[in-house]
Amino acid sequence: MLDFYPQILAAHIGAVVLSGGLFALRGACVIGGLRWAMSAPLRYASYAIDAVLLTAALMLLTLLPAGLFANRWLATKIGLLVLYMVLGSLALKRARTPWVRVACYGAALVVFAQIVGIALAHQPLGWFATGAAR
Numbered sequence: 001m002l003d004f005y006p007q008i009l010a011a012h013i014g015a016v017v018l019s020g021g022l023f024a025l026r027g028a029c030v031i032g033g034l035r036w037a038m039s040a041p042l043r044y045a046s047y048a049i050d051a052v053l054l055t056a057a058l059m060l061l062t063l064l065p066a067g068l069f070a071n072r073w074l075a076t077k078i079g080l081l082v083l084y085m086v087l088g089s090l091a092l093k094r095a096r097t098p099w100v101r102v103a104c105y106g107a108a109l110v111v112f113a114q115i116v117g118i119a120l121a122h123q124p125l126g127w128f129a130t131g132a133a134r
Contacts, residue, residue: 001059001062001063002063005060005063008056008059008060008063009056009060011052011056012053012056012057012060015049015050015052015053015056016053016116016119018049019046019049019050019053020112020116022042022045022046022049023046023088023108023112024109025037026038026042026046026092027088027091027092027105027108027109028105030091030092030093030101030105031091031098031101031102031105037092038092038093061074072124073118073121073122073123073124075124076118076124077115077118077119080111080114080115080118081115083111084108084111084112084115087104087105087107087108087111088104088108090104091104091105091108113127114126114127117129
């Protein structure tokens with residue numbers, strides 16, 4: 001399976017871009033009061049993209065050397081992923097007031113950006129890691 005690492009990584013990165021872009025679009029539309037952002041086709045597309053994202057992530061996880069888990073970056077990324085999912089759910093449908101929706105939407109985008117930073121730096125601090133630590 002190691003032979004397929006580049007293809008799995010490409011699928012994972014593509015799914016990250018699609019997932020983040022679709023969430024940003026849907027969230028902005030929900031905040032703007034556009035009902036189509038919560039339509040069934042967009043919701044199902046989001047589920048499908050996230051399933052590909054998670055599947056590729058789990059496949060990559062099985063390919064990583066065991067020593068990589070000694071570093072905290074992967075655990076930090078997973079923890080932030082859970083936070084991102086909660087904030088995204090609040091931003092799209094569960095928050096009771098418009099202000100809370102906006103706050104959760106902004107926070108979810110910041111968390112998403114930090115997850116990407118952690119993935120790129122392989123450091124728990126992500127974008128905040130110094131150049132020497134990367």
